[in-house]
Amino acid sequence: MDGRGEREWRGPRSWAVVPFAESDRLNSCSSRRLRGGLARTVLPRFEHQQSRVLGTLLVPRKAERRTLWTHRLGTTLGKTSPSAGTRPKPVLSTGNRCPLQPLLLGLLFVLVFFGYGFLSSRRPMPGGVGVRPSVAVGDPDGRPVVALSRMLYPQPKALTPSRSDVLVLTPWLAPIVWEGTFSPEILDEQFRLQNVTVGLTVFAVKKYVAFLQLFLETAEQHFMVGHRVTYYVFTDRPADVPRVPLREGRRLAVLAVRSHARWQDVSMHRMETISRFSEQRFRHEVDYLVCVDVDMKFRDHVGVEILSPLFGTLHPGFYRADRQAFTYERRPQSQAYIPPDEGDFYYLGGFFGGSVAEVQRLTSACHQAMVLDKANGIEAVWHDESHLNKYLLYHKPTKVLSPEYLWDQQLLGWPSVMKKLRFVAVPKNHKEMRSP
């Protein structure tokens, strides 16, 4: 195992047969083994005439299926056949009937038959081609286990729960992060040894730039202290971004985005922007992405205990509620629809994150869902939050953050179950802020 191999290892590999059309994900796939391998030889590109035969044998991607369908329909009915004759020619036939053709085709058949069988028993590869589920089972952190040095701390007691008043483990064995469940020292050490860089994205559009000063100042005090951080501030007013002194190892990048007339659109376009920038930029610069609302301030430690391939945060207004009371989107016409008998938690749109790859998948899926909704003339009841909840219901997060990680003290007070309020809402005048 050379160093490179170790660095690329993200946990148990998952299935990815390379389809015969190239996918973006291949480029980000850390292992390039299948490229140029048997799959590509046997499954040539879809456009090629010969390959259309194989295209019918193996299910093409959704977009291309329509082409296949219409083309074959056309060919059969003799409408668009390239070598149009008096009767419809099957796609199979080429111009000249050479005697070797049956032999070649037989050989192709054998290759495909056995090649596919061979491939399906092949070990799955990392960085799957979009068909991979979110994360491996029971893999709280897809990174290699690092070697710690000697540390002194109290012994964990197997017969004493860390918290007796709350749930600290989801039914799919993802930790729910409450105060008292984790040791910051051990976790800090683990993440420092991996030299992780955390990206924090925040959108300060129009009047919301006013929140940046307090947000950034408190983040400097409480967010990932001791680790490398890059703040990504998306704004339409770059000149209004305050200059906050940053500690060592931390930097700020101001990224220009367009604003929208409606605040709902501003909120929803965050998904598209994050997804686009993840692909272009974040995956080269940071290991983890944390995506938060800007009208907040940090009050207490928010550290590496939150980092995981995919995490969501419990909405402070719904952690006590029944699933029927969750404000999921309830209209079946919407992509964000969740039936009343489904749902684990109600997650916040204002604090989610994970590894760059997973965040990209999430934001991309939400964005596409929102586009579909728009095309159907519907807008989910809580906009991007509804779509986020839909995604996290079917792609279970590998960590869940307790409401300590996003709280509104004005509205909800300070119940005894909250040992710390880490990231709290800044009082604001909604009407004023959301006006143009």
Place this chain on the structure above:
Amino acid sequence: MGSERREEVLIKGSRISGTGTRGSSSCRQTQDEVGEEQPLRKQPQGRYRQHRYASLYLMTLDLCVYSDDSWEEAARVPGITLTFHYCYWNPKSQHLKSLLAGTGAAVRESHTKHLQPDALTPSRRDVLVLTPWLAPIVWEGTFDIDLLNAQFKLQNATVGLTVFAVKNYMSFLELFLRSAEKYFMAGHRVNYYIFTDQPELVPRLPLHSGRRVIVLRTQSHERWQDISMQRMGAISQGARQRFLQEVDYLVCADVDIEFRDHVGVEILSSLFGTIHPDFTAVSRYSFSNERRPESQAYIPEDEGDFYYIGAFFGGSVPEVYRLTEACHQAIMIDKANHLEAIWQEESHLNKYLLYHKPTKLLSPEYMCDNDLLKDMQHQKKLGLSNIVRRIRIFALLKNKEVKSGNASQKVQSTDGQ
């Protein structure tokens, strides 16, 4: 448990392959089969059905078109249709299955009925379920196996189970395999890697589908301690040579155990160890760690999280490789210094897991022994509830040196309840 779990996602492949009609020679027949398809637990979404029927329609089209042509082309038809059927209906075809299920495959089918988790109610009030480094400790009541199985199925992963049956320990193998067939990763793909010096004595047991036995020859030693310690080297070598290509997860177990209850995908993680049942409630000062600083396995008395048992550990193949290689190197260095750790490779395992925190821990449910059983019976008599609610794996021999000469008698499953 879970052995009846089929691929619940929308391909009917499992049913067809079960009846051996995979690759039917006429698409018309397949159409009929689809026509009488029973709805699965949840109706496939509109677009899934579209895909399947679209492709079947295409095949019919093929047939109609080709049958008009000369015999040369007609002869190609069964071949193509056969291939299509094979590729399409192949239940191992995860790619297709996922495509049908949509990008970002869903776990929808097992969703509807599972209970909502309650954020204000702990799953267990009597035990620790999360380590300070946020690794889950797997106890009964902490997990929903249906959810985990559904997630695992999407990965289409294979689990390898390594076991060493050397010299007189061969006699444990049959019970081990038979109980593993019943309880270990039921419904998933498993490779049993049996390291033995007597390959001809490996029992041939009937296996469920998706499971196979691979027998690997290994050398035996005079002393049982050497046999025990050489396992680390053998596993690391096996990982390097073949496990990496063949399986995704490795579980390394002692042979003198019996599976008595569900042991499934809830244990799988990058790196997991099992809490030794005798040390669950013991202070770290009393752990039986190696205490001589000269040994590579030395752990000072003020360090230590849990005492892990050497009989059941595992993780992803690269992590298990790292662990076993590190332990093997440490054992070699100790040997060169004429040292042997107090509990052989278990001491080295504990050293490794102290400084490379496991990402999951298994509770003593996953390795019980007679002492624990007696404790539990005693608790029961006193009307107290037990922290160990299920006995999943039972260690048949307490201390190896007691039985080192004498394991030739037939081992029977003891029913300690």
